[in-house]
Amino acid sequence: MKALAELYAQQFKTTMAAMFQYRASLFIWMIGQVLEPLVYLIVWTIVSNSSGGSVGSYTTKEFAAYFIVLMLVNQITYTWIMYEFEYRVREGILSFALLKPVHPIHSDIADNVSSKLITLPIMIVIAVGLAVAFHASISPPLWAIGVFIPSLLLAFLVRFLLEWTLAQAAFWTTRVSAINQTYFVLLLFLSGQIAPLALLPHPVQIAAAILPFRWLISFPVEILLGQHTPAQALMGLGAQVAWLIVSIVLVRVVWRAGLRVYSAVGA
Amino acid sequence: MSYLRLFGAFFRVSVRGELAYRANFFIQLFQSLLSLGISLAGLAVIFSYTDTLGGWRPDQVLALVGVYFLVGGMIGLIIQPGMEELIDSVRHGTLDFTLTKPADAQLIISIQRVEIWRLIDIMLGFGVLAAALVRMNERVGGWEAGAFILMLLAGGVIIYSFWLILATLSFWFVRVENILMVFQSMYEAGRWPISLYPGWLRYGLTFIIPVAFATTVPAEALTGRLTWVTLVIAVALAVVLFMLSRLFWRAGLRHYSGASA
Numbered sequence: 356m357k358a359l360a361e362l363y364a365q366q367f368k369t370t371m372a373a374m375f376q377y378r379a380s381l382f383i384w385m386i387g388q389v390l391e392p393l394v395y396l397i398v399w400t401i402v403s404n405s406s407g408g409s410v411g412s413y414t415t416k417e418f419a420a421y422f423i424v425l426m427l428v429n430q431i432t433y434t435w436i437m438y439e440f441e442y443r444v445r446e447g448i449l450s451f452a453l454l455k456p457v458h459p460i461h462s463d464i465a466d467n468v469s470s471k472l473i474t475l476p477i478m479i480v481i482a483v484g485l486a487v488a489f490h491a492s493i494s495p496p497l498w499a500i501g502v503f504i505p506s507l508l509l510a511f512l513v514r515f516l517l518e519w520t521l522a523q524a525a526f527w528t529t530r531v532s533a534i535n536q537t538y539f540v541l542l543l544f545l546s547g548q549i550a551p552l553a554l555l556p557h558p559v560q561i562a563a564a565i566l567p568f569r570w571l572i573s574f575p576v577e578i579l580l581g582q583h584t585p586a587q588a589l590m591g592l593g594a595q596v597a598w599l600i601v602s603i604v605l606v607r608v609v610w611r612a613g614l615r616v617y618s619a620v621g622a
Numbered sequence: 623m624s625y626l627r628l629f630g631a632f633f634r635v636s637v638r639g640e641l642a643y644r645a646n647f648f649i650q651l652f653q654s655l656l657s658l659g660i661s662l663a664g665l666a667v668i669f670s671y672t673d674t675l676g677g678w679r680p681d682q683v684l685a686l687v688g689v690y691f692l693v694g695g696m697i698g699l700i701i702q703p704g705m706e707e708l709i710d711s712v713r714h715g716t717l718d719f720t721l722t723k724p725a726d727a728q729l730i731i732s733i734q735r736v737e738i739w740r741l742i743d744i745m746l747g748f749g750v751l752a753a754a755l756v757r758m759n760e761r762v763g764g765w766e767a768g769a770f771i772l773m774l775l776a777g778g779v780i781i782y783s784f785w786l787i788l789a790t791l792s793f794w795f796v797r798v799e800n801i802l803m804v805f806q807s808m809y810e811a812g813r814w815p816i817s818l819y820p821g822w823l824r825y826g827l828t829f830i831i832p833v834a835f836a837t838t839v840p841a842e843a844l845t846g847r848l849t850w851v852t853l854v855i856a857v858a859l860a861v862v863l864f865m866l867s868r869l870f871w872r873a874g875l876r877h878y879s880g881a882s883a
Contacts, residue, residue: 379800380800383800383803383804383807386804386807386808387803387806387807387810390807390808390810390811391810393823394810394811394813394814397814397818397819397820397823398668398675398814398818399668401675401676401818402668402671402672402675405672405674405675406671406672410671410672411671488820530645530649532649532653533649533652533653536653536656536657537652537656540656540657540659540660543660544660544663544664549660549663549664549667550664550667550668554667554671555667556667
């Protein structure tokens with residue numbers, strides 16, 4: 356455990372330095388991350404205003420709060436591992452990572468966290484600016500804020516592990532872009548990025564709750580908006596923990612199977 | 623005429639190259655259908671709560687989605703691949719080979735690579751447009767059709783010139799792929815009528831990154847809401863940007879120092 360902590364500390368130092376070199380790329384990624392929720396925020400604001408100030412259970416101000424919090428949750432939980440991993444396998448770079456005595460997922464987590472630490476302050480400034488501009492308002496009960504933190508952490512972990520597992524499709528096929536796009540399109544729709552899940556048709560809501568998607572982005576947002584009772588919130592956390600266990604098992608099984616089929620110079 | 627023959631030759635080469643990877647056709651088809659499907663699902667959700675969106679009826683927004691796919695397909699078919707190749711060849715110095723050829727170098731770099739499977743997006747775009755037209759049949763006359771084609775051409779020229787200007791920046795800065803990614807993010811916003819957005823974003827998407835002229839303006843022409851002012855501005859901007867991009871290209875070439883130049 357102590358060795359792992361030291362490893363992370365060292366990894367943070369190096370990846371922070373590396374990420375600062377990619378400032379421009381990080382900034383450009385951020386434009387997309389802001390623009391997409393902003394577009395849907397604007398669209399739903401117009402829909403809400405034209406139908407008397409609310410749609411379903413959402414008022415105009417709650418739409419604003421929903422998409423701004425969603426933007427932050429998405430920023431905190433997103434990964435780019437699927438593009439990266441395909442490149443590593445194709446170019447055989449993975450072989451170097453395999454020489455190291457630790458699982459390569461640790462350096463990926465450190466990479467991910469350090470890039471977020473650099474971009475998050477800017478995202479928070481943008482979020483505050485948008486909240487003022489669109490008169491966003493939330494009034495979560497105190498306990499909801501307490502539940503939001505673990506639900507966000509669980510969302511990050513589950514999303515990271517699931518996307519890391521999916522990235523390993525690169526071991527079996529060179530055409531991962533179709534798999535990635537399928538995943539992203541489903542994620543877009545079923546994690547509430549186009550519309551709050553509560554506004555989608557009932558069967559879609561059930562699908563989003565059975566599949567992991569709701570627990571990756573939408574759930575923490577719903578919590579912070581104060582839309583759940585304590586009992587519902589606890590059940591949601593339970594679902595997230597269940598997915599965490601599933602994703603840990605998946606990562607291990609798929610990684611072992613993948614390594615067996617991996618063939619590169621030196622592997 | 624010889625330019626058309628040249629384009630035909632490049633196109634045939636691309637087709638032959640890609641026919642070795644026929645499965646890519648099905649992969650692109652799958653991806654395009656998926657992306658269109660989610661687009662339509664989003665529209666369905668939004669229009670289940672409202673009849674008009676900022677003054678646009680569902681069939682009109684559907685037409686806009688058609689234009690979005692059509693123009694996106696054109697960008698992916700020929701504009702983007704050529705510009706990415708240009709940036710690469712400037713960095714590697716292989717632009718030398720293009721410059722020694724007896725045809726205009728700007729023309730060659732613009733048509734040298736064709737991603738033929740993106741034709742699927744163009745077909746889907748036409749399909750969606752046709753579906754939208756059927757749903758609003760009585761309102762499309764000769765004037766609308768003519769204005770639509772003119773605005774589509776103007777939008778195409780504007781986008782092409784804009785990409786070329788960005789890509790020629792590589793003569794000075796070498797690494798500019800990231801700037802191209804900004805356009806991709808901004809193009810996403812073109813799915814919806816630009817008039818929905820607040821002022822600053824609308825001006826940004828019209829005059830800084832001209833997404834509006836590629837998607838909203840042609841859709842406006844088709845749905846009979848285009849004003850003469852917009853039409854004149856679009857044509858004028860197309861002409862001005864095209865000449866400007868030519869100037870950029872010439873200045874860039876003078877600045878170019880390749881492997882042997």
